[in-house]
Amino acid sequence: MIIEWKYEETEPRMLKTFLKEKKISKKMLAKVKFRGGQLEVNGEEVRVRHTLNIGDTIRMSIPIEPANPYLKPSEKPLDILFEDEHYLIVNKPAGVASVPSSTHREDTMANRIRGYVERNYYTHKTVHVVTRLDRETSGAMIFAKNALAHSMIDQKMRKQEVEKLYQAIISDVLIENHDFIEAPIGRTADSIITREVRADGKPSLTEYWVEERYSHATLVKVKLHTGRTHQIRVHFSHIDCPLLGDNLYGEESDYFFRQALHCSELSFQHPFTEQFLKIYAPLPNDLKELIEVLRGK
Structure with a gap:
């Protein structure tokens, strides 16, 4: 390149x-x-x-970047929201991990990107994951096509110049139309996975707007002002309004079986072209169907 x-x-x-x-x-x-x-x-x-x-x-x-030999390509398709010579933004489905782990090795978003890169004969074959989502969270993810593109957008991420907006369904009726949740988040003492609000945690700020209220739930738009692990899930659980279906920070639902969370919008100034991009990821069918169920209750 x-x-x-x-x-x-x-x-x-x-x-x-x-x-x-x-x-x-x-x-x-x-x-x-x-x-x-x-x-x-x-x-x-x-x-x-x-x-x-x-x-x-x-x-x-830029030096040519070879593929990681330990990252196996997946033939599963991608829902592409934006692509140019520098970046690839895709709509991740729920149930797919962002990157491989000991429990999910061969069909993560990174594997799918590796397969896509090979099928399209790209010169640079290294997969650069810019933003991640929890396995059961759906929505927009950014991948960079080379190390330079990754470095430049990562600098924007560090300066909070990449705005991420989420939609979530909360298992209670929120009173305020617009509010902030500001509470420090840290790792729980007995787990490497879960997080909690604690005095010695890192400063964390979540902003939300109510989009629709139901009899026992609320659809909200959420903006992260900090990027802590599980931040949205932890903050809403902290105010006794956990996400619907979030059995890690709330309770299991009888009719929805993942946390009701979707990364619906990404916006940033393109580091190379300086064009302002606003990328939308439409709600997946399971969340659309959930909203219809809630409207009928």
């Missing part, structure tokens, strides 16, 4: 400084230098201390 820029500043500047302003990390520059990439100015290979002048054309080639 080749990235190209035109230097339009009137004052000379070191290439290293220019690349830093373009959010190219030191780690990425090391890959370019030692793993087969290249830096060129006006068609000639240069080092990062090269001085740029107005009108110069800068080209950076």
Whole structure:
């Protein structure tokens, strides 16, 4: 992959400084230098201390990334919401893990992306998972197509410049149309999986808006201002309104058998094109059917 820029500043500047302003990390520059990439100015290979002048054309080639031999490709199809040469955003179904683990090895979203990359003969074959979802949570997930794309959007994630909105169904009727849940979250003492609100936890902030109320439940839109593990599930359980079907932080449901949670929207400024993207993931059929059941109660 080749990235190209035109230097339009009137004052000379070191290439290293220019690349830093373009959010190219030191780690990425090391890959370019030692793993087969290249830096060129006006068609000639240069080092990062090269001085740029107005009108110069800068080209950076990214080393080819081989596939992980331990990640098996899956032939299962993808529901693609957005794709360009840098990113692939898909709508994950409930019941599929994001990445392999000891209990889910061969049919995760990472496996499906690996299969998709092979079927389409992409040059870069490494799977870069940008955002993850719990196995039973559905919705939009971002994958990067190369290490540079991953690095650049990861910087946006760290600065909270990638907005994620969820839809959830809460097993109680919420009074406030709009509110915040602010409570620190940490790991429970007796588990490596579950989390809880605790005084020594990390600061955590969840914002929600009521979209529809039912006799014993509420459909809400949720925005995460922090990204803690299980944050939405823990916060709503903390206010005694666990997600419907969430048997980890609430109670099992007689008519819905996963946590009623869906990542419905992602929005961010594209790191390369600077286009503002707003990607929608429609509700899956099981949540649509659940809403119809609740409306009829």
